Amino acid sequence: MNMTSSSVDVHGKTYNRILLVIVVMIGSFTTVLNQTFLATALPTFMRVFDVSTATVQWLPTGFLLVNGIMIPISAWLADNVPTKRLYLITMLIFFCGTLIAFQAHSFAALLVGRLIQAVGVGVVLPLLQIMMLEIFPANQRVQAMGLAGIVVGLAPAVSPTLAGYILDHGSWRILFGMLLPIIAFVLFGALFFMKDVLPGKPSQLNLWSTITSSLGFGSLLYGFSTAGNDSWGDAKVLIALAVGLVFIALFIHRQLTMERPFLDLRVFLNKDFTVGTLLSSFVNLSMVGVEMVLPLYLQDLMGHSPFESGLTMLPGALLIGLMSPVTDRLFDQYGIRNLAITGFAILTLGNLPFIFLSATTPEILVVFLYAVRMFGISLVLMTTITNAMNAIPVSEFSHGTAANNTFRQIASSMVTAVMISILSNVTKAHLPGHALKSSAPLLYANRAFEATLHGYSATFLFATLFSVAGLCLDLTLKPTRR
Structure with missing residues (x-):
């Protein structure tokens, strides 16, 4: 990509595009890292605050809900608030939420901090996509979104292992405390290098x-x-x-x-945009679903520590960041249809064996299967979004980005809640009667363990359905090359 440093903002003043992109990517990396480390930490929060699985899941689902509420507003904010001011305010909100979570002494306080964080993140991440699409010319748009994909890919790669190591060797508060100086650095950098790069289209809220x-x-x-x-x-x-x-x-x-x-839903009248949004949602749902449930399985059933469960997921997560530049070239060479069919097929093949996991499944097999599915995800995670955005005019980017992100985030929130519900309800349905607990405690424990396995199998099956749905939808894509 031609990363020419000098560009012009909406006021006609030159600015350093490289430094602006660095600031935005560091800030976005921090927000994605904050989103993804909770998967490893959920069992710890359940023990520390003595809450159930259904209660602790409000940390990810509540976060995604507020994201989903803020993302439609982000389109209006991008049109009505100068870019620099908007970025500084939202990152400051994210800083305040992180500080509250860091100091939390109850589950309620932790949840409040997470929800405040989500207010900032719900604007920062869509803003990243809008800015990358705006400040780079059309022939560099795939590469620009590839840069955004590195942020999306590397943060989840680092977070499970990093969070696991911290939880094994220190306090859970460090998960939030380590973000504070990074956010402060981004705020300081944004004061000098962030510019008003988005053309405003003022309207009433x-x-x-x-x-x-x-x-x-x-x-x-x-x-x-x-x-x-x-x-x-x-x-x-x-x-x-x-x-x-x-x-x-x-x-x-x-x-x-x-x-x-407020949010222009007419972008969904464009078939290519709608199909691209659905595909990006299916891959996101399959990814989020397994990433949330797998750490619970590794820690609760296989007896792994948080750090060990993070290491199990690390090789697969790293593939997303490593494959991002390769995927850009594959997208240009073969087009979205071939890439999407291949990606979803690999994702489905990687998902299916998770349905049959047991407590005796070799750990190396879990590592391999997770890596296979993440490789499939790497092929379609950002390319489906880019393909959807390429289908609409530049003037509709803010609303297109907001519509795409809203659909994906709301769907992720709901699917997260549904998967926890499936895990809880299927496990309850297979639990033995309490009478057995007193008459044959060992038999009860064995059957309770099997009931939990049934719950995880049903949950992994549910996640696999989205990759199958994506594979079927791929067939409607046009067999063209870019």
Whole structure:
């Protein structure tokens, strides 16, 4: 890529594009690292704060929910707030949330810190994509998104092992404390090197759109999450799901009838954009689902420490970062259809064996299978997003990015909640009666263990369905080369 250092911002002033990209990528790396280290830390938080699996899952699902609420707003913010000011404010919010989580002395305080973090992250990550697409010319867009892919790939590669080592040798607070100086460095760098690079399109913030999107997605996720403790037929669950669907319908109707929509959903009228968004969502759902459940399996059933479970996932996670520049060239050479079919096929083959894992599965096999599936993910994680964005005009990038990210994040929030619900409910359904616990405690323990295995198998099967769905959807892509 031609990384010419001198560029011009919206005020006609020159700026150093390389330094701006470095600041943005370090900041984004920090936010993604913050998102992904929790998978390894969830069992620790369950022990420290004495909470159930269904309760602790609010740390990732609540985070993703707030992300999903903020991402539609990010399109409006990118159009109405100068880029530099917006970046500084959102990174400062992320810093405050991290500080609260670092000092938390209860699960509620930790959750509050995570939700405040999510407010900043919900704007920072879409802003990264919009800026990379805006400041690089069209013929360098694939490579620009490849740079963003390095951030998305390397942070998850580092976080499980790093978090595991910290949890084995120190306090969980270090997970948040180590981020504070990095965020401070990014804020300092942004003061000098961040510039207003996004052209503004001022409009009024539509309050009704904000209310309906927040209530709709919030209620829907609450219903999915509550089902982890209660049954799917519980009145509270059904009411929450119904309220969520009603407000989401109102939100969609409002956006389609507004002259200047809060989030322009008309981008989904473009078939290539819609297919690209669905594919990026399927790969994200398959990735997030297994990344969340696998550490629980490794630590709870196989008896690994957090550090050991992180090491098990490290080789596969590293592949995403290492494959990013290679994937860019493959995308240019073979086109999205061939790349997507290959990627989803490999991902499906890597996912299937996880359904049959047991407590005696060799660790080296888990490492290999996880690496196989992550290799498949590396081929389609950013290329499907890039292909979707290439289908729409430059003037719609902010709304296209927001729509794509909103769909993926809300889907991830819901699927995370559903997977925890499947894990809990399938395990409960296979648990032996309590009478056996007193009459034959060893037999009860053995059957309880088998019940937990059934829960994990069902959860891995659910994650595999998304890779199969993606593989089927790949066949609708046009067999063209770029």
